[in-house]
Structures are given as structure tokens and as C-alpha cells.
Amino acid sequence: MKKKNVCAVVILIILVVVLLAVFFYMKSKEPPKLGKYVYGSLDTVDASWVELKADFVFIYSRGQALSYRPSGQYEVHGDQLILKTTDGDVIFEKTGLGSNAIELISDPLRHENQGKIFSYKAFSN
Secondary structure, three states: OHHHHHHHHHHHHHHHHHHHHHHHHHHHOOOOOOEEEEEOOOOOOOOEEEEEEHHHEEEEEOOOOOOOOOEEEEEEEOOEEEEEEOOEEEEEEEEOOEEEEEEEEEOOOOHHHOOOEEEEEEOOO
């Protein structure tokens, strides 16, 4: 009788571990939320932001003082968010903060911005 109980407990533990692993794997594959992700404060000149819209459309501002704001289509591959610009791909990656923050991995025009964390601020249409 005790042997059956031990087996049942072991099987239950294995099942829970497998279900948790599947849950967290699926959670990591969620695309970033639609809306605006901001580095810095929108009140400052050096603030950068990226706005993700429906139908995989984006607008990217490298700074308030710059008039050029690339826009176009974005793609999601695993944890990476790839903005397709005429200057080359701008790559962000989801952080350990879930879908509330993305980290700039690569920007062909602003190498000094690499590693900056953009935080989710607001939903937009």
C-alpha cells in the first residue's frame, strides 16, 4: 500500500513539473504587448520610444530632438522583436520582466543605445 502511495506522489510531482515547464515555455513565446515602450522620461530630449501597433506596425523614436522616426513592419521571433527599417533591422529582446520591458540589442544607427531597457508605458491604437 505504501509503495503505491509513493509511486502516486512521484507521478503527481512529475506531472506538475511538466505542466509548469510547458506553461512557462508558452508564456515566454508571447509577443510584446501593443503600446508604447519608453527609455527615459517622455519629458526629456533624450527620451527614446517604440510604439507597437496592430497588424505588426511600429513607430520608433531614437530621441525627441530627432525628426526622423522610422516606421514599418515588425516581426517577433521567440523573445526577439525585430523592427524592419530602411537603415537595417533594429532588434529588441524581451527581458526577465515579462512583457512589460524590452531591451535594445542592436540599432544600426545608434550603437550607444544598446543595452537600454524600454519600459511599457501605455496602450495605443
